Amino acid sequence: MMVSPVSLGSLPAAQVFYWLGVATVTWLSLKAIYRLLSGAQVFVFGTGIRLREYGRWAVVTGATDGIGKAYAKELAKHGMSIVLISRSQEKLDQVANEI
Secondary structure, three states, X not given: OOOOOOEEOOEEHHHHHHHHHHHHHHHHHHHXXXXXXXXXXXXHHOOOOOHHHHOOXXXXXXXXXXXXXXXXXXXXXXXXXXXXXXXXXHHHHHHHXXX
């Protein structure tokens, strides 16, 4: 006894699932490429945020290490006045002198 393949319309089921898979992989690939290019655009061209619209001063917490220190340096490079906040006075003085 031979079983005929299940068909959906005029295409056998195997071909339908094949093309469904191709469409899914294509869609996911295009979505990943779009996200990568969007990230590259922000990295290359920046976000377009004009810091001066928010005022002259910036308050940076955790300004003696890591991300806080990097933010403080970048904001100072763009001409912002900065209030540094930290738990350690010695580290705070050192970062203030660096900036």
